Amino acid sequence: MLRHVVMFKFLPEADGRGKAENVALTAERLRALPALIPEILHSEVHVGAPEAAEANCDLLLISDFESFETLSTYLRHPDHVAIGAFMRPLRESRAAVDFYL
Numbered sequence: 047m048l049r050h051v052v053m054f055k056f057l058p059e060a061d062g063r064g065k066a067e068n069v070a071l072t073a074e075r076l077r078a079l080p081a082l083i084p085e086i087l088h089s090e091v092h093v094g095a096p097e098a099a100e101a102n103c104d105l106l107l108i109s110d111f112e113s114f115e116t117l118s119t120y121l122r123h124p125d126h127v128a129i130g131a132f133m134r135p136l137r138e139s140r141a142a143v144d145f146y147l
Contacts, residue, residue, distance in 0.1 A: 047087070047110055047111070047112065047146065047147045048110065048111045048112070048113055048114060048116075048117055048144060048145070048146055048147070049108065049109070049110050049111075049144065049145055049146075049147055050107075050108075050109045050110070050111060050117055050142065050144050051106070051107070051108050051109075051142065051143050051144075051145075052106070052107045052140060052141070052142040053103035053105070053106050053107075053140070053141045053142075054072070054103060054104060054105040054106075054107075054133070054137050054139070054140050055102075055103045055104055055137065055138040055139040055140075056068050056069055056072075056104045056105070056136055056137050056138060057136060057137065057138050060135055060136040061135060061136060065104065066096075068136045069093055069094075069104050069105050070093070072105060072129075072132070072133055072136065073091045073093055073105060075129050075132065076089070076091045076105075076107055076129060077089075077091050079125060079126065079129065082123075082125045083120055083123045083125055083126060085111055085112070085116040085117070085119050085120045085123070086109055086110070086111065086120060087109075087110040087111060087112065088108075088109065088110040089107070089108065089109045089110070090106075090107070090108040090109075091105070091106070091107055091108075092105070092106040092108075093105055093106075094106070103139075103141070110147070114144070117144065
């Protein structure tokens, strides 16, 4: 099994909304993906604690896939592409790691 972990740091303000609202909207959309994309075996979305250090990332996505092939299918899926397009102008940075369990 392959685990895909992605951390996002959001801009203080983007698209007319503050960071907290953009993080919440993004988390809601990410939590909907497993029902739309069958390649996702398991998914967790975690929002950083409000009192955490400002330098910390704001959102964590942990997803499990059968293989790199199914991860690749997920990455190309229209619903994943759409959430990426939604997030791109809202985020400051993104970091990811993929590893075998």
